[in-house]
Amino acid sequence: MARKTVSGPVRNKERTKEKLLKSVGKIISTKGFHSLKITNIARTASVDKKLIYNYFGSVENLINQYLRNLDFGSSMNSSEYKEEGLKDNGKTLSKNLLKEMYSAVSANPELQKIIVWELYEYNDILRELCDHRERLGDEMFQKFMHPYFEENHKKYRAILALLISSTYYLNIHADSNGSKFCGLDIHDKDDREVMACVIDDVIDFAYEKYGLK
Template identity: 45%
Template sequence: MKRKAAAGTIRNKERSKEKFLDAVGQILETKGYSGLKVNDIAATAGVDKKMIYNYFGGTDQLIDEYISSLDFWSNVDGQSTPEITDGGQEFSKQLLTQQFDYVSHNKNLQKILLWGVAEKRNSLRTIADNREQNGEQLFSQVADPYFSENAVQYRSIMAILISGIYYLNMYKGVNAETFCGIDLTKEEGTQQIKGALEKIIDLVYENQNKKQ
């Protein structure tokens, strides 16, 4: 009986935690990050707000966990990098196009990215730091050995491309649908942007091959 009771307690805890995380997503979607208050989260979840402190340690930690579950780079495992035979060329293109789709299809992540540039907050800084750490693993394992003294240039190009991915996806459908004449709300426009990302990576690697 004790074993069953313990198992039931664990299940209840996990269900309650999931309700809190879902509540954060619902509030972010309907009210934005300004609506993420402890009482509102608890009311939306239908769970006593004391459980937020018991399960997560506080509202910031709850929000941290929710953001981590969405962030693309926080969920990229640097240890699972596939075998690389081309200096990371195809892997780089895959990462960028997958990230474009990931951000495009996740409205709450777009709001979190906007939140990250609109407000200074410890929880968002923690997520940014974790994102950098995971990205660093990939850069150091894949691109740095191949680009050698040009590794910083490769990183700079990736920084511009990734920030462009963020901005284009936050921009579309808010005040306009097009950017540089490309309709970002249509599949054709999406494919044009992703094709351009791949083309830039190809050019970067072609340039490096010439230097080698």
């Protein structure tokens, strides 16, 4: 007769890890990044701080795991995106990634705060997150886009850089003071749809202008 697997401790461990990860987000939202101390995280999660070391090794690893879970770029190596990239040299993939990123930043105040944190302060954990994001993005670019653009690949990279950075700025600007930008209300559904259409247009232009003839 097969022995039953005792799953209680495993479930408890996973629940505790999830509580700790959520506590990191709660502290970022309510108290700011400088309050991400081990005592504050443990108190917010209502667990012994020793469990942070037991389950994550260090508070830095815990924060890093939270950031990677939240960071949109860290999902770029999914099989779904890889399959999509094969269809048309990454054109549809580029459009969908940018529009999904636009929605993700808009919907998540914690992600916005992390982006701002990246801008105004050097931090080893954030640098590692940025480097991780860059590696994933470059792997995707090298596989799907670079062969199509060849000597013009940096021009397409520049277009992506402009679109991604504007995605960050427009959403953070809209949520920080609620004002319009160039006459567009980023919170308005119709204006957001216009932005999505323009993203498609810019990508189409780049593939036509700089891609293989």
